Amino acid sequence: MDAFLQLTVAGLSTGMIYALVAVGFVVIYKASDVINFAQGDLLLFGTYLIFFNIVQLGLPWTVGVVITVIIAAGIGLLIERTVLRPLIGEPVISMIMVTIGLSSVLRALTNALWGPQPRAFPPFLPGGEVSIGTATVAADRLVAIPLALGLLALLALFFRYARDGIAMRAIADDQLAALSMGISIPRVFAVAWGLSAVTAAVGGMMLGNIVGVSPSIAAVGLRVFPVVILGGLDSIGGAIVGGAIIGLLEVYTGGYIGHGLNLIVPYIVLILVLMVRPYGLFGKEVIERV
Amino acid sequence: MSAMLELNNVEVLYDDVILVLRGLSLRVEQGSIAALLGSNGAGKTTTLKAISGLLDLEDGAVTDGTIQFDGEEIQGAPADQIVRKGLFQVVEGRRVFEHLTVRENLIAGAYTRRDRSELPADIEAVFDYFPRLGERRKQHAGYLSGGEQQMLAMGRALMARPRMLLLDEPSLGLAPLLVRGIFDIIQRINEEQGTTILLVEQNARLALSIADFGYVMENGRVVLEGSAEELSGNEDVREFYLGLGEVGRRSYRDVKHYRRRKRWLS
Numbered sequence: 070m071d072a073f074l075q076l077t078v079a080g081l082s083t084g085m086i087y088a089l090v091a092v093g094f095v096v097i098y099k100a101s102d103v104i105n106f107a108q109g110d111l112l113l114f115g116t117y118l119i120f121f122n123i124v125q126l127g128l129p130w131t132v133g134v135v136i137t138v139i140i141a142a143g144i145g146l147l148i149e150r151t152v153l154r155p156l157i158g159e160p161v162i163s164m165i166m167v168t169i170g171l172s173s174v175l176r177a178l179t180n181a182l183w184g185p186q187p188r189a190f191p192p193f194l195p196g197g198e199v200s201i202g203t204a205t206v207a208a209d210r211l212v213a214i215p216l217a218l219g220l221l222a223l224l225a226l227f228f229r230y231a232r233d234g235i236a237m238r239a240i241a242d243d244q245l246a247a248l249s250m251g252i253s254i255p256r257v258f259a260v261a262w263g264l265s266a267v268t269a270a271v272g273g274m275m276l277g278n279i280v281g282v283s284p285s286i287a288a289v290g291l292r293v294f295p296v297v298i299l300g301g302l303d304s305i306g307g308a309i310v311g312g313a314i315i316g317l318l319e320v321y322t323g324g325y326i327g328h329g330l331n332l333i334v335p336y337i338v339l340i341l342v343l344m345v346r347p348y349g350l351f352g353k354e355v356i357e358r359v
Numbered sequence: 360m361s362a363m364l365e366l367n368n369v370e371v372l373y374d375d376v377i378l379v380l381r382g383l384s385l386r387v388e389q390g391s392i393a394a395l396l397g398s399n400g401a402g403k404t405t406t407l408k409a410i411s412g413l414l415d416l417e418d419g420a421v422t423d424g425t426i427q428f429d430g431e432e433i434q435g436a437p438a439d440q441i442v443r444k445g446l447f448q449v450v451e452g453r454r455v456f457e458h459l460t461v462r463e464n465l466i467a468g469a470y471t472r473r474d475r476s477e478l479p480a481d482i483e484a485v486f487d488y489f490p491r492l493g494e495r496r497k498q499h500a501g502y503l504s505g506g507e508q509q510m511l512a513m514g515r516a517l518m519a520r521p522r523m524l525l526l527d528e529p530s531l532g533l534a535p536l537l538v539r540g541i542f543d544i545i546q547r548i549n550e551e552q553g554t555t556i557l558l559v560e561q562n563a564r565l566a567l568s569i570a571d572f573g574y575v576m577e578n579g580r581v582v583l584e585g586s587a588e589e590l591s592g593n594e595d596v597r598e599f600y601l602g603l604g605e606v607g608r609r610s611y612r613d614v615k616h617y618r619r620r621k622r623w624l625s
Contacts, residue, residue, distance in 0.1 A: 158416070232470065239456045239467040245416055246454040250519060251442030251471035353458055 071204035076324045077317065078201075082210035082279070084296075084316020085217035089272035090289055091296045091308040092224055093265040099228075099303045100237045100261035103153075103164045108269055109290015110175035115141050115270025116277040116286055117183050123191055130193035134274065138267055145266025149259045157254060176287060187283035194278050213275045218309070220271060224264070225305045233260050241303070295335035299342050301352025310350060314338075362427070363389040363523055363555040364410065364446075369424035369434070371402075371409050371579075373417065379405045381579040382424070387523075387572075392549050392556045394566035394587070396600055397576035403559040404451055406576070407525045410557075411448035412438035428523070443471050447521035451528050451559075453508040457501030461492050461511060464500050468515030478518075485514035488544055506537040513541070517548065523555040524548070530562050538562070542569055563600035567591050575600070 090112055097105045118140055122133035152171060156164050194209035194216075228234040237257050240247040248254065276286060296315045300307025315335050323331030342349060364387040371380035379402050387393040397403050408414045409421050410428075415438065426434040428446050456464050465482050472478070486493030489510040495503060500511055509529055516524055526545065530538040546569045548554050560566035567573055573590040575583035583596065590596050 232466075232475070235459065235463050235467050236470055238459055238463075242456040242458055243454050245413065246450055246456065247467070248416060248438050249411065249413055249442075249448050249450050250468050250515065251439040252467070253437075253439045 071202075072324065074201060074204040075206050076320045078206040078210055078214075080317035080320035081313060082213040082217075082316070083320065084312040084314070085214050085221075085309070086272050086275050086279075086312075087289070087293050087296045087316055088221060088308045088312030089217050089268050089275070090293045091300065091312055092221060092305055093268040093272070094293065094297045095303060095305060095308055096224070096237075096261050096265045096268070099241050100257055101153075101164065102161050102241065103168065104302075105265065106165065106168045106290070107148075107172040107175055108265070108293070109287040110172045110179070111141070111144070111266050111269035112273040112276070112289055113284065113287040114144070114175055114179050114273075115266075116273035116282050117179050118270065119274045119277060120188060120190060120282045121183070123193070124188070130191075134193070137270055137274065141266045141270035142263045145262040145264070146259055148266070149255075149262035153258060153262065154255055157258070172290075176284070180284065185284055187281060187285075190277045190282045192278050194275070207279075209278055213279065217272075217275065220268070221305060221309055224268070227264075228305065233257060237261060292335065295339040295342075297349075298339050299349055301349030303353050304349070304351035307349055307351030361389050362386045363391075363429060364557065365425075365427040366406075366410070367425045367427075369406075369409060369426060370422050371405055371414065371419055372422045373419045379419070379579050380409065383576070383580050384424075385574050385581055385584070387555055387557050389555055390549075390553050391571040392546070392558060392569055394563075394570035394573040395557060395559045395576060396563045396566060396573060396590075396596075398599075399561075401576040402579040403576055404527055405579075407448055407527050407557070407559055409434070410441075411446060411525055412436055412441045413448065413450070439471065442519060442521075445520075445522035446525070447516045447519050447523070448525040449512050449516045449527060449529065452531060453505070453512045455500040455503070455508045455511045455515070457499065459500055460497050461500055461503070462496045464511055464515055465518050468518035471519060481518055481520070485517055488517070488547070489514055506533050506541075509533060509537075509541055510544075513544070513548075517552075521554060523557070526556060526558045528559055528561060530560060530565065538565065545569060563596065564591075 090108060093108050094105060097103055115137060119133055119137045122128050122136050123130050148171065152167055153164060156167060192209060194212050197208050198205045199208045199211055228238065236247065236252045239252060240254060240257050244254065273286065276289065296308065296311040299314060300311025315338065318334050318338065319331045322334045366383055366385050368382045368384055369380050370378065370382060372378055383406060395403050395406065405419065410426055414420060421434045425432050428444060433441055433444065456467060459467065462482065465485055466478065469478055469481065491507055492510055492514055495507065500508065503511060529541050529545065542565055545556060549556050558566055558570065567587045567590055570587045573585065573587050574581045575596060583593065585593065
């Protein structure tokens, strides 16, 4: 029973971090139908940024986090302005291909700036262990769950009520109509990329805090695919539920069945979902009037 | 009366080669309803898009002439700036945001508005014009009927509080009874809010019934213009657009005659 509780906390914390990264996909997909393959590398870059701020510059972690978020947003905006905006109006597939290139560039840049060796990361989430009943769980993992959920809730509110949130969904539905009511497509895309880069950086910070800083963190970008497909490419709620399911599944198979299998299980889910429900649990169904 | 909108010798090119408008001129007086008539492919929709700046999305561009809105030249300006100036196009084919609720569609329509605190009152005002929308405010727009979607498209436009509306075939694909209702509301909006309206319509009879002035387009230019009464009385318009030839019903044997007349008209 103790093991179960420990695994559950571990699974949920991983899952919520997955959800944060997944939402980065969702935000960009919602606004522009583009799947951003550079999401994992944005996360990697964010992790090294916070490492740089706290360890190499020696800033207090609160300041470090704020600065990292600001720089991440700036990078998102910069990418949109220089790489994506010239492609507005081109086929979506061109934009998707460009994000693959972007992924290589970001990864190489991170490598050039900080080198390939793994680094120790000074934890800023509370360390130590917390006892729940008879089980002990890592405090940083426990704290990561409400933190990620809070951020996700903020994003959900943004999409539901904010002017730019509604505009983003409007553009996803019908570009011409959105344009006809004065919604500026470049502006909305910029907001999407900024938000997406920030969620990636925050996810990276939490992950770095738990597992340390190394280039292999970028792999989370791919690990998150099953989450996005399971939850639905355009749903924040879906990202949360999908994140929880995949996170728990990974940890349970890792804990009860054995190592190795936990890396495969998410992709088995991915294939099953694509066969049975290609738009995911909460994805946008194609509306057909009869 | 002063002109709200004035087009002078406007020329529009698609993809740098296809000339769609060739020296089009028209004028819409402030507070009036003007109808733009013409057969398929005459360039009516292109005219509206040239005015509202939506040509960009389709690789079209105004290459010659001027478009003046309220005395200010707007040709080539980006679409969002033109909306901010108070000129709003309701695009053809309704095009509501299917996955947004009725209410959210209306909020999207008010995107350019600065006075966000007045939105709830304006949403109620739209529901006043279109009670059906009020009943369905929380439904996804994709599940509305065709008529309700057209109402929503117009309500969305009203949310921007435009000084001038460009309407592209509001009757498209709707039952005759619904169409009459939509046109009554167009007239109400014009009278109650003083909104100037330029209306593109295939249904010439209906359009002329609410319009003050009308233009007939062919091959990218205006070939006939006049007050709604003059046009309704014009022999050619009666024959080609209203289906009321003096000689009564024509048979297919007279198609040649029709062709000849049309060429002469342009």
